[in-house]
Amino acid sequence: MSADLGWWVATALVLADWVIRIIALIIIPRDRKPTAAMSWLLAIFLIPFVGIVLFLLIGNVKLPRKRRDRQLEINGIIAERVDAAAWASDLTPDRATWPAWFATATEQNRVLGALPAVGGNRAELIGDYGASIDRMAADIDTAEHFVHVEFYIVAIDDTTRGFFAAMERAVQRGVTVRLLLDHVASRRVSVHEATFAELDRIGVKWAFLLPVQPFQGKYQRPDLRNHRKLVVVDGRVAYTGSQNLIDRSYDSPKNLKRGLMWQELVTRVTGPTVAAINAVFLSDWYSETDEVLLETEHVPAAQVEADASPDALVCQVVPSGPAYEQENNLRLFLALVASAQERVIITSPYFVPDEAMMYAITSARLRGLEVQLFVSEIGDQGSVWHAQRSYYGALLRAGVRIFLYPGPYILHAKHLSIDDDVAVIGSSNMDIRSFNLNFEISLLVRGKTFVADMREVEAGYRAIGRELTLAEWEQEPGTATFLDGVARLTSALQ
Numbered sequence: 001m002s003a004d005l006g007w008w009v010a011t012a013l014v015l016a017d018w019v020i021r022i023i024a025l026i027i028i029p030r031d032r033k034p035t036a037a038m039s040w041l042l043a044i045f046l047i048p049f050v051g052i053v054l055f056l057l058i059g060n061v062k063l064p065r066k067r068r069d070r071q072l073e074i075n076g077i078i079a080e081r082v083d084a085a086a087w088a089s090d091l092t093p094d095r096a097t098w099p100a101w102f103a104t105a106t107e108q109n110r111v112l113g114a115l116p117a118v119g120g121n122r123a124e125l126i127g128d129y130g131a132s133i134d135r136m137a138a139d140i141d142t143a144e145h146f147v148h149v150e151f152y153i154v155a156i157d158d159t160t161r162g163f164f165a166a167m168e169r170a171v172q173r174g175v176t177v178r179l180l181l182d183h184v185a186s187r188r189v190s191v192h193e194a195t196f197a198e199l200d201r202i203g204v205k206w207a208f209l210l211p212v213q214p215f216q217g218k219y220q221r222p223d224l225r226n227h228r229k230l231v232v233v234d235g236r237v238a239y240t241g242s243q244n245l246i247d248r249s250y251d252s253p254k255n256l257k258r259g260l261m262w263q264e265l266v267t268r269v270t271g272p273t274v275a276a277i278n279a280v281f282l283s284d285w286y287s288e289t290d291e292v293l294l295e296t297e298h299v300p301a302a303q304v305e306a307d308a309s310p311d312a313l314v315c316q317v318v319p320s321g322p323a324y325e326q327e328n329n330l331r332l333f334l335a336l337v338a339s340a341q342e343r344v345i346i347t348s349p350y351f352v353p354d355e356a357m358m359y360a361i362t363s364a365r366l367r368g369l370e371v372q373l374f375v376s377e378i379g380d381q382g383s384v385w386h387a388q389r390s391y392y393g394a395l396l397r398a399g400v401r402i403f404l405y406p407g408p409y410i411l412h413a414k415h416l417s418i419d420d421d422v423a424v425i426g427s428s429n430m431d432i433r434s435f436n437l438n439f440e441i442s443l444l445v446r447g448k449t450f451v452a453d454m455r456e457v458e459a460g461y462r463a464i465g466r467e468l469t470l471a472e473w474e475q476e477p478g479t480a481t482f483l484d485g486v487a488r489l490t491s492a493l494q
Contacts, residue, residue: 020048033354039489063220063322067287071323074283075114077294091118091272091301092314101339102422102446108335109318109444112328115279117316120306121271123445125425125453127413127460129248130159132239132266137166139233139268140177146297147177148232148281150209152225152427153244154181155189156198160245168202176205176297180284182226183208190251207288209439224322226284227438229266229427230277235299238277240443241266241425242349242414258408260380265347265413265457267425267443269315272301276317280441283319313447320428321439329428329442330435333416334360340418343370345458348430349412351375352387352488357430362398370401374461376411377404384431386487389480396470405465417455421448 024044044051062068095103106117126132140147140163147170156164167177179199186192186208199206209226211218231239243264249255250262269277275298282293306312320328337344337360344364351373353361365371373395379385392402405411416430417423426442428434445451 017048020052021045024052042489063224067220068323070287071283074286078114078279078283091120091306092116094119094314098314098446099339101335105332105335105339106316106444109316109328109332112324112326112331113317113319115276115317115319117314117444117446118272118276118301119312119314120308121269121273121313121315121445122307122311123270123313123315123443123447123450124268125450125457126241126266126268127264127457129243129262129264132241132243132264133160133163133245135268136231136239137163139231139237139239140166140170143170143173143175143177143233145175145234146232147175147234148230148278148285148297149178149245150180150226150228150230150281150284151245152182152227152229153185153189153246153250154179154195155186155191155246155251156195157191157247157251159247163245164198164202167204171203177203178281178285179204179206180209180226180281180288181206183211183213184222185225189246190253207285209284209288211288221437223437225438226321227427227434228280228284228319228441230281230441232274232278232281235274235278235297236270236304238269238274239266240269240277240427240441242412242427255380260378260408260410262412263405263409265415265425269443270305270307271312271315272304272306273315273317273443274304275299275301276315277441277443280317280319284439287323311447311449313445313450315446316444318426318442318444319440320435320442322437323439327435329426329440330354330357332424332442332444333357333430336416336418336422336424337361337364340364340369342419343372343417345372345374345417346430347374347411347413347415347458347461349376349410349414350381350384350388350429350431350433351391352384352429352431352433353391354432354435358391358394361400362394365399371399372401372403372458374403374405374411374458374465376407376409377465378407378410380410383487383490386480386484387490388431390484390488392468392473393470396468396473402468403462403465404468405461411461413457415454415457417451417458419451421451422446423451423454425454 024041028041110116170177212222243266248261286292318328318332414429415425423445424442428440428442434440
């Protein structure tokens with residue numbers, strides 16, 4: 001290469017570097033949280049050419065316009081079918097007794113997710129991994145009309161074989177069984193080919209959620225995933241929570257080598273709110289298949305048998321994800337923590353909150369509330385585990401009590417409870433990914449019996465785990481806290 005050519009190449013590279021930096025300063029901060037914008041700018045300024053490629057691949061948190069329009073369309077259909085005044089009077093007869101903050105929080109959720117709060121429900125918590133799958137299979141065996149199944153990960157193995165057998169028996173009885181599974185997450189499982197073949201063999205109608213198939217015209221940011229978990233049988237019973245349809249080891253050789261096992265929490269729900277859980281499935285089915293089922297496989301809440309006992313629960317389904325303009329789940333969590341008067345107890349396997357969530361949690365402590373956080377002592381995802389640890393110091397100094405669930409278990413349950421009568425359970429972690437990038441489903445519940453059951457679950461976590469103290473945390477080596485800080489920076493790359 002001649003000296004002149006080398007000079008021109010070097011000059012072009014310098015100019016390209018500056019052009020990238022200037023364009024990044026103009027584009028990246030637009031409609032983006034300051035922490036996310038700063039993280040992207042830092043990446044692009046330190047590694048400009050690699051950074052810009054990463055930004056082009058995963059820098060857009062929005063789904064394609066067609067997918068977002070479909071969510072707006074389905075929300076509109078739901079809103080047309082739901083007369084807010086009728087729901088308030090007929091399905092929430094005790095609405096006048098609600099605390100003002102709860103009434104306004106449920107209204108916020110309805111505006112954002114289209115689904116109102118309804119009374120007359122019952123819900124049971126199931127913390128036994130195998131028992132929850134067995135209960136789902138048993139309910140599928142009672143199906144007469146339809147079964148709707150949606151999981152982030154679906155796999156056929158020794159743990160789930162009974163569930164697959166129940167679906168097969170339902171199909172043989174003439175019941176329509178539909179199943180949705182996240183494309184990327186389920187294809188990563190070692191037994192994915194056998195799983196897809198079994199679904200075809202038994203006659204389940206199934207489709208991928210958010211498929212990354214560019215040659216078939218199906219593509220979006222590849223790490224935007226559908227993380228929901230739900231089962232609906234005939235519109236009269238439903239399940240949701242943290243558990244995927246797979247063995248506790250996730251059929252992973254790496255997990256088996258470490259002896260890792262997932263600990264979950266699922267709720268079985270009956271009553272009018274089952275219609276809302278079903279609506280979430282129907283919206284996802286329409287988005288992925290173009291098939292509208294609201295006329296044929298939607299059982300209106302008013303037609304579902306309601307519990308008239310004093311222990312009946314008020315429930316509200318809150319869907320969230322990148323098809324929504326607002327962070328529905330984050331706003332729900334913030335409203336609850338800010339409204340708590342006595343205690344806040346959070347369980348999250350991946351706890352990487354944004355600034356607003358951290359301020360809400362630490363402010364609860366400043367108001368004198370009891371605040372507890374349950375997390376796993378060990379991690380299955382190194383970068384997320386280190387990012388999570390980066391918040392421990394600030395939380396402990398604020399007076400938050402942190403309990404570590406011992407290995408080889410990964411505490412994968414996801415729930416939040418405040419005071420003695422309000423809780424949330426679902427698929428959403430308390431992290432930036434769940435707030436921005438994942439489709440999630442959260443079930444808001446008001447009822448003392450439900451929260452009392454959740455308190456028993458939390459007591460079990462506390463008994464088996466150990467409390468992390470500030471004195472112990474301050475002995476952490478500098479190398480570990482350095483990795484924590486770096487992971488925290490990268491966690492904001494949204």
